[in-house]
Amino acid sequence: MKKTVFGILLAFFFGQMAHAQEEYYFPGEKFDPSIPSPSKFLGYPIGDWHTRYDLIVKYFEKLDQISELAKLETIGYTHEHRPKVILTIASSQNMGSLELIRQKQIQLADPSQPKPDVSSMPSIIHLGYGVHGNEPSSAEAAMLTAYWILAAQSDLAKNVRENAVIHIDPTLNPDGRDRHSLWANSNKGFPPVADPLDREHNEAWPGGRTNHYWFDLNRDWLPLAQPESQVKVAWYHQWYPNVTTDFHEMGTNSTYFFEPTKPYGSENPVVPRKNYDDINPRFAKYFARNMDAIGSLYWTKEVFDNSYPGYGSTYPDIHGGLGLVFETASSRGHVQNSQRGEITFAFTIRNHVVNSLATMEATLDNRVYMHDYLREFFESAVAEGAKDPAKNYVFGDEFDDSRNRLFVQFLLDHKIKVFENSAYLTLGGQAFKKGKSWIVPTNQPQYRMVRTMFEYEKEFADSVFYDASAWTMAAAYGMPFSPAPAAKSGNQVTEIQNPNFTFPEGKAYAYLIDWSDYYAPKMLFELQKAGIHVESVHRAFSSQTQEGKVDFGPGALMIPMGFQKLKPEEVSAKIKEIAAQTHQQVYAVQTGINLSGIDLGSNLVSAVQEPKVIMLVGTGINSYEAGEIWNLLDQQFGMPITKVNMEQIGRVNLHQYNTLILPSGNYNSLSEGQVNHLKDWISRGGTVISMKNASLWLNQKGITKEEAVKLEEEKEPKSLPFSSRNDFEGAKEVGGSIYLAELDLTHPIAYGYHRKTLPVYRNTDIFIQPSSDKYLTPVKYTANPHLGGYINSTNLEKLKKSSGVVISSVGQGRVVHFFDSPNFRGTWFGTNKLFLNALFHGDNMD
Incomplete structure (x- = not known):
């Protein structure tokens, strides 16, 4: 009897709680009682706890x-094997015709097809939520x-449903959400503590903003570096x-932001x-009216970037839709x-x-209007592409098949049409060979994405950027x-075929x-892991191989x-297996005498050290950059890396490692x-790979002695209006x-590089002079x-006098300084090898 009474009281209390919830979020709305509200399903009012992702899915x-x-x-x-889900809601009639509706929408976005009614x-x-x-x-x-939609x-x-x-x-970003939810829930006070200094409001490094590899997924719609x-x-x-x-969310002392973003200064050029x-x-x-109705303050236009194509609110703008960013305190x-009192989770x-x-x-x-705009967008893209003087873009690296395949697949993932190049072309002083290069026509529906991939932009309406100001992916x-302007294309590429070397x-x-190949370092690491002794030839040479003369x-x-511990047949079998896995061509020679260049027993040939790598992470460290390195080694090359928190460094014996990042x-x-x-440790032969301001710290500690670039005259105005401070100072940033x-x-x-010049990505205003050692x-x-x-x-003047990479000799060891970003956002495949060379060949760099 007591249980029955208790159950009745509990049901009454929970019903009142659920009603109060619905009235707060949806004042005056009536709901279908057969559809459970989130609070009824979860057993607590929405806003009382941070809901775990698995419960959201349930x-x-x-x-x-x-x-x-x-x-x-x-x-x-996700990387942590949480499901990425989409909940689709529509009327029963539309749900029964969902595939037909989808096909019509695809047809609407394809100017080569008749426009549907x-x-x-x-x-x-x-409706996309929670990228951070x-x-x-x-x-x-x-x-x-x-x-609300269903009930x-x-x-x-009813109009939405129909x-x-x-x-x-x-x-x-399910992985990041659960990281933050655990933090917020496990540090919640009873009653909750509103003091900003409380532990609940100050997450431990790296925080929940990013995904498993500490990537900001709101920058990844273009690079596609992460599975999400x-x-x-x-x-x-x-x-x-x-x-x-x-x-999104922004600072606690803010109000609410919705688009439009900053006119001209934050808009994408295509x-x-x-x-x-x-x-x-x-x-x-509509946004203003709804916010007015609940008395929430808001603003528009002042900042927030809509230029970078990798945002979840910009990528749709380049595909005939409307992308909308929202930010709440x-x-x-x-x-x-x-500053306005207590901000509650429920309020946000x-x-x-x-x-x-x-x-x-x-x-x-605006239903019909937006459908018409979708068709208009892609029709105008084709028309603009047909007028582009370029007509085509030709690309390809004759020395790196893997990187070619990665880029072609990347273009296909963005639905850009790619064709084989059927002729030998010389363009802009560059040679593009048949079978080693491809053609992208500008006259295609994805013309605006083609521009995103191949155009360099230098002229801007503003000089202050919320994020990246350049994203030419071919350069990346x-x-x-x-x-x-003219190119004879071959077959259209629809899928990537991996090579089958004999x-x-x-x-x-x-x-x-x-x-030269992008995945050659992966093969090297796998060979070393298998116990096979590998050496590196430090000068160019030519050998007689099973394929005839080959230049290296x-x-x-x-x-x-x-010089192998394994039996010859075991070594050959293992090399064959690893070569097939990494898609590398292996050449056999029958003599150490080369056709030209040094011979295979030269003093300019030496064993390649197997990297034993440790990286410092934790409080104070740039988690994005650390994540880029972790992701590169893990996901692209299968190389484990020891990540040690700063506070644990006292327990580390560096002499167990040969490389510190x-x-x-x-x-x-x-x-x-x-x-x-x-x-x-460095003076005894260790290699440090140091990124940007980590190098300034090494200088400060006297470990290295590199010098900053200084111009003879750097004059600034003695007085400026206070209101101009953000624009003036922001314009100094790279x-x-x-x-x-x-x-x-x-x-x-x-x-592994064959050209003397290489595009690099820089997002720092640290400018360091070339080394005093001319080599x-x-x-x-x-x-x-x-x-x-x-x-x-x-x-720019400072940059012209600067170095991108400097090597500092320290006793028997060295520091390899990077002042660019060779691994930026998991997509700078063109400069990854600079970083990998520092890992595998660091002991030969000075």
Whole structure:
């Protein structure tokens, strides 16, 4: 009897709680009682806890189970094997015709197909939430929005169900969200503590913003370096939504932001003006009205970037839809003090809920207009492409098959049409060979993405950038490329075929592997792991192989069969197996005498040390840069790397390692004893790979002695208006831009490269002079280095006098300083090998 009474009381209390919840988020709305609200399903009011991702998925699974209007789809998995899900909601009639609706939307986005009748086509609305894991209000809003669409009885809700297909992605970054949710929930006080200094509001490094490899996924729609983005963009191209949302959080003392973003200064150069001048203002009226209704403060236009194509709110703009970014003040926990009083988690959630509803209402009111715009966008893209003087872009690296395949696949992933090059071409002083190069015509629906891949932009309406100011992806992949007014293309490429090299039969004196291919370092590491002795030839040479005469550049690998612990047949079998896995061609020679250049027993041939790598991470370290390095070694090359927190460095015996990586960061927490241990380790033969301001710290500690670039005259105004301070100081920053560097092809840092110049990416204003040792500046800038992106005139002059890579000799060891970003966002495949050469050949660099 007591249980029954208790159950009745509990049900009554929970019913009251759920009603209060619904009234707060949806005042005056009535709901279908057969659809459980998120609070009823979870057992707590939304906003009381940070909901774990698995519970969000379970709630969506429940909606799928009980409603014929909801369908849950798993489109992929994160690194930590959390499912990436999309919940689709539509009327029963539209749900029964979902594939037909999708095909019509694809047809609408294809100018080569007849335009379908858009008068009755439903709006395709994609509500995307939570790309940053520690901006958690959006995922809670996703559950409430899904509930409202399915259960609300208002005319607007009925209109949404009948005339739209809604796709909800509750969390673009499940791994980061759970990292933050665990932190916030496990540090929650009872009652919650609003003091900003409380542990709950100050996450431990690296925080929940990023994914497993510490990548900012709101920068990854273009690079596609991470699985979350890869599956999301693949899904996007199956639907071409009319509108896509991107919900975020910002500082606790802020209010709320919605588009338009900063006019001209933050706009993408390939997006039609109609998007910014007409469509954005149309939608903004709805957001303002909804925010006015609940009394929330908001702002528009001042900042926030819409230029970088890799944002979740910009990529749709380049595909005929409208991308919308929203930012709410953050409680960074359950409640936090702000300049306007306490900001609660529930308050931040409600802001995103009302704008989710406003987005749907605005889209439906402009349903036909947005469908017409989708077709107009791609028709105008084809027309503009046909008028482009370039007509085509030809690209290809004759020395690196793997990097070619990576770039072609990348273009295909973005639905860009690629064709084989069927002739030998010389363009812009570069040779493009048949079978080693490809053609991308400008006359195609994805013309604006073609521009994104191949154009350099130098002229800007503004000089302050929220993020990168350059993104020419052909440069990121290190691709030789050129516009081609006329080019004869071959077959269209629809899929990538891996090469099938024939392994040399019979006995061999030695095996040779060219170092030019992107995955040659992967093969080297696998060979070393298998216990095979490998040496590097440090000068160019030519050998007689099973394929005839072959020319090899410096850094080629040599496997001498007379110096192996394994039996010859075991060595050959293992090499064959690894070569097949890494798609590398292996050459056999029967003599150590070469046709030209040094012989295989020369003193300029030496064993390649197997990297034993440690990297410092943790508080004060740039997690993005550390993550780029971790991701590169893990995902591309299968190389384990020991990551040690700064506070644990006292427990580390560096003499167990031969390479230490110092990402950009603050190292002042290291004690004098730890610094002395580092100095001793380097002087005994250790290699430090130091990134940007880590090098400044090494200088400060007297470990290295490199000098900053100084101009003879650097004058600044003595007085400026206070209101101009952000623009004036911001213009001094190097906003992520691309430059042309000059390589010393004889230096080990440049092994595998064949051209003296290479595009590099720089996002730092640290300018260091060339080394006082004339042999140890293997990467410097050309006389006119600026390729794309923003840099002010003073910094450009400094850059011309600067080095990209400097080697500092320290006793028997050395420091390899990188002042560019060779691994930026997991997509600078063209400069990755500079970094890998420092790992494998560091002991030969000075």
